[in-house]
Amino acid sequence: MGAEEQVTMFIMAVFPIYMAAFILYAVRAVKGPTIPDMVLAIDAMTFDLAAFLVVLSIFFKSPILIPVAIVLALWIYALDIYVAKYLEAREMGE
Numbered sequence: 001m002g003a004e005e006q007v008t009m010f011i012m013a014v015f016p017i018y019m020a021a022f023i024l025y026a027v028r029a030v031k032g033p034t035i036p037d038m039v040l041a042i043d044a045m046t047f048d049l050a051a052f053l054v055v056l057s058i059f060f061k062s063p064i065l066i067p068v069a070i071v072l073a074l075w076i077y078a079l080d081i082y083v084a085k086y087l088e089a090r091e092m093g094e
Contacts, residue, residue, distance in 0.1 A: 007059045018052055039083050046076040 021044070028041035050069040057065030 004059075007055070011055060011059060014055075018048060021048060035083070035087065039080065043076055043080060046072060050076075 025041045025045040025048075029038050029045065032038035032041060050073045053065045053069040053072070057063060057069070
């Protein structure tokens with residue numbers, strides 16, 4: 001069994017788990033009782049998406065998806081810092 005078949009099998013096995021997780025994260029992001037719960041759900045969704053992009057880049061043999069995943073992870077990290085600053089000071093933009 002080659003690497004491509006293993007990656008295909010991995011994607012087929014993991015995709016339903018990713019979809020279930022995305023649904024649960026989306027519910028928490030929309031319905032979260034507090035802002036940190038919503039931010040945590042968005043973080044989890046984004047980091048799962050970045051990991052899935054890396055797996056897809058291996059499957060499609062397209063190395064351009066890996067920098068996209070890195071930029072996505074850095075963007076969500078910046079969002080975390082921005083929200084943490086807002087929760088700390090209750091002011092946005094300073």
